[in-house]
Structure formats: C-alpha cells, structure tokens
Amino acid sequence: MTQHFPTRQLRFFLTAPSPCPYLPGRDERKVFAHLPLSDGAQVNDALTQVGFRRSQNIAYRPACEACDACVSARIVVPQFQFSKSERRVLERNEGLTRHIVEAEATMEQFDLLRRYLMARHAHGGMSDMTWPDYVAMVEDTAVRTHLVEYRTTSADGGPGDLVACVLVDLLADGLSLVYSFYDPNQPKLSLGSFVILDHVVQAKLQSVPYVYLGYWVRGSEKMAYKARYRPLEVLRPGGWVAYEEPVEGPELSDEQE
Incomplete structure (x- = not known):
C-alpha cells in the first residue's frame, strides 16, 4: 500500500561534505527535513519506508555523490x-x-x-x-x-x-x-x-x-x-x-x- 504524506510541509536540505565515520577516505552528505509537529508520526512512518532515519525532530538519509554503501x-x-x-x-x-x-x-x-x-x-x-x-x-x-x-x-x-x-x-x-x-x-x-x-x-x-x-x-x-x-x-x-x-x-x- 502506498503511503501519502503532506510533502508541502517538508523542506529538504543537503549537508556539505564531511568525513565519513564508517568508511575511511570517503566523504558523506545527507539530505534532511524537519518533521512537522502536527503529524510527525505519520510523516516519519512514510519517510522510513524510503530510507530515512530519525534524529530528534529531523529525518535524514545518506545522499553521497560517489558512494551507495549505506542501505536501510x-x-x-x-x-x-x-x-x-x-x-x-x-x-x-x-x-x-x-x-x-x-x-x-x-x-x-x-x-x-x-x-x-x-x-x-x-x-x-x-x-x-x-x-x-x-x-x-x-x-x-x-x-x-x-x-x-x-x-x-x-x-x-x-x-x-x-x-x-x-x-x-x-x-x-x-x-x-x-x-x-x-x-x-x-x-x-x-x-x-x-x-x-x-x-x-x-x-x-x-x-x-x-x-x-x-x-x-x-x-x-x-x-x-x-x-x-x-x-x-x-x-x-x-x-x-x-x-x-x-x-x-x-x-x-x-x-x-
């Protein structure tokens, strides 16, 4: 079943490259969005299905340009x-x-x-x-x-x-x-x-x-x-x-x- 959530509430941002904590010699980047207060649980559910993780009120996932080693x-x-x-x-x-x-x-x-x-x-x-x-x-x-x-x-x-x-x-x-x-x-x-x-x-x-x-x-x-x-x-x-x-x-x- 396809999940729908109000994407108009979400603004996605991309971090600058930084050293990868898991694979030496590589850089990591992440895409993230702030979870809305009104229906954060439902949005978190939907974003988890497409590979995001939660940290406080932020949902993020890897967005590295030359590496796809991280998988949910x-x-x-x-x-x-x-x-x-x-x-x-x-x-x-x-x-x-x-x-x-x-x-x-x-x-x-x-x-x-x-x-x-x-x-x-x-x-x-x-x-x-x-x-x-x-x-x-x-x-x-x-x-x-x-x-x-x-x-x-x-x-x-x-x-x-x-x-x-x-x-x-x-x-x-x-x-x-x-x-x-x-x-x-x-x-x-x-x-x-x-x-x-x-x-x-x-x-x-x-x-x-x-x-x-x-x-x-x-x-x-x-x-x-x-x-x-x-x-x-x-x-x-x-x-x-x-x-x-x-x-x-x-x-x-x-x-x-």
Missing part, C-alpha cells in the same frame, strides 16, 4: 527463527527485567551512555555528548517513541542496576531502534545483540512485521553485525528486497556492536 535494513519478524547462538544470548539475559518508560532523560541513563561511549566509541561523533544533548536526543520528538530500560534484579526483588537502554520509535509496521547503549563491562551478556533479539521477541508478540536496524554499511566493521540477522531486507532503488548473501564471521558477541 530491517529484520523480517514473522519468518525469523532464533539460531542456537541467538537463543543462548536470550538465555544469558533471562535475569534482566525490561521496563518501558516515557521518553524522558534521566541522569542514570546518561551516566550509562557516557561509560558506553568512552569504552566503545571514544573517537566517534557522539563522544562529546553533553547532558543537554542527551535530553534533546530523547525528548525532542513529535513521533510515537519510548525508552526501554533493562535492569538487574535487586536483593529485595525490585528493579536493580540499569545495564542497557534503547530509544525505540513505534512505526505503523514495526519497531525502529533509534539508538541503544549498554554496560561495556558486561561482554559475556552480549547486551547489544540482546537488545535487538529482545525487540524481535516483542515484535512477534505485537504482531508487527519488522524491526528496523537503521543503516547497514557494506565494508564497515562497525556495521557488519546487522547483516547477521536473517531474514533481513535492505532498501534498494526499486524497493525493499531480501538480503541473501552468506552469513560469515563468528557467533554473536558484543564485539560486533
């Missing part, structure tokens, strides 16, 4: 069968509890994010994120969104330490993982993989067909893990198609996140 990727939930290694990831995290909370930033979340960034992306574009930046990332939105917190269980049976968190958009046809972060000192739990797999579980329970993973970048080790979740669809010029290349590499681990 989504897990096809109804046909997804958990592999042995994926089931082990879920089993290792059975002691965690999931809590859906409003899209409101907390200092506890921000502290976890800072530890994650310093351990995993110390030289990345988000490494200098401040508290106001984080508040804006979480709260500056006009779409259907929430946070999912994953916690240990305390001695008295209540919620314990926050070990993982993810910002999730609720789309008409699935769940879009906007940004996730986790305790970098728990590598045996494979928390990055667990967050994705748990949302496949939730999508199955909610009977929605897709979990959107953002961009998979061919040739980028940082993004290679996304191609391991099968069945996977990627967005090509003619529309969404099945990604069928062989799965290569070791079993799931946080080293892929």
Whole structure:
C-alpha cells in the first residue's frame, strides 16, 4: 500500500561534505527535513519506508555523490527463527527485567551512555555528548517513541542496576531502534545483540512485521553485525528486497556492536 504524506510541509536540505565515520577516505552528505509537529508520526512512518532515519525532530538519509554503501535494513519478524547462538544470548539475559518508560532523560541513563561511549566509541561523533544533548536526543520528538530500560534484579526483588537502554520509535509496521547503549563491562551478556533479539521477541508478540536496524554499511566493521540477522531486507532503488548473501564471521558477541 502506498503511503501519502503532506510533502508541502517538508523542506529538504543537503549537508556539505564531511568525513565519513564508517568508511575511511570517503566523504558523506545527507539530505534532511524537519518533521512537522502536527503529524510527525505519520510523516516519519512514510519517510522510513524510503530510507530515512530519525534524529530528534529531523529525518535524514545518506545522499553521497560517489558512494551507495549505506542501505536501510530491517529484520523480517514473522519468518525469523532464533539460531542456537541467538537463543543462548536470550538465555544469558533471562535475569534482566525490561521496563518501558516515557521518553524522558534521566541522569542514570546518561551516566550509562557516557561509560558506553568512552569504552566503545571514544573517537566517534557522539563522544562529546553533553547532558543537554542527551535530553534533546530523547525528548525532542513529535513521533510515537519510548525508552526501554533493562535492569538487574535487586536483593529485595525490585528493579536493580540499569545495564542497557534503547530509544525505540513505534512505526505503523514495526519497531525502529533509534539508538541503544549498554554496560561495556558486561561482554559475556552480549547486551547489544540482546537488545535487538529482545525487540524481535516483542515484535512477534505485537504482531508487527519488522524491526528496523537503521543503516547497514557494506565494508564497515562497525556495521557488519546487522547483516547477521536473517531474514533481513535492505532498501534498494526499486524497493525493499531480501538480503541473501552468506552469513560469515563468528557467533554473536558484543564485539560486533
């Protein structure tokens, strides 16, 4: 079914070239538009179908002149069968509890994010994120969104330490993982993989067909893990198609996140 949205409300802009964070020696450009406050959720749904991602109240997608390595990727939930290694990831995290909370930033979340960034992306574009930046990332939105917190269980049976968190958009046809972060000192739990797999579980329970993973970048080790979740669809010029290349590499681990 073709989706329609009020394009007259949208003005698209093109960024200047800047160094690509995924492929050394290349430049990136993005096209972006501000999501309208009145029907931002519907516009976000429609733009996601044509390869855009959301950051706060901005929808963007790559518009590089000499490279098309970045492609949108989504897990096809109804046909997804958990592999042995994926089931082990879920089993290792059975002691965690999931809590859906409003899209409101907390200092506890921000502290976890800072530890994650310093351990995993110390030289990345988000490494200098401040508290106001984080508040804006979480709260500056006009779409259907929430946070999912994953916690240990305390001695008295209540919620314990926050070990993982993810910002999730609720789309008409699935769940879009906007940004996730986790305790970098728990590598045996494979928390990055667990967050994705748990949302496949939730999508199955909610009977929605897709979990959107953002961009998979061919040739980028940082993004290679996304191609391991099968069945996977990627967005090509003619529309969404099945990604069928062989799965290569070791079993799931946080080293892929």
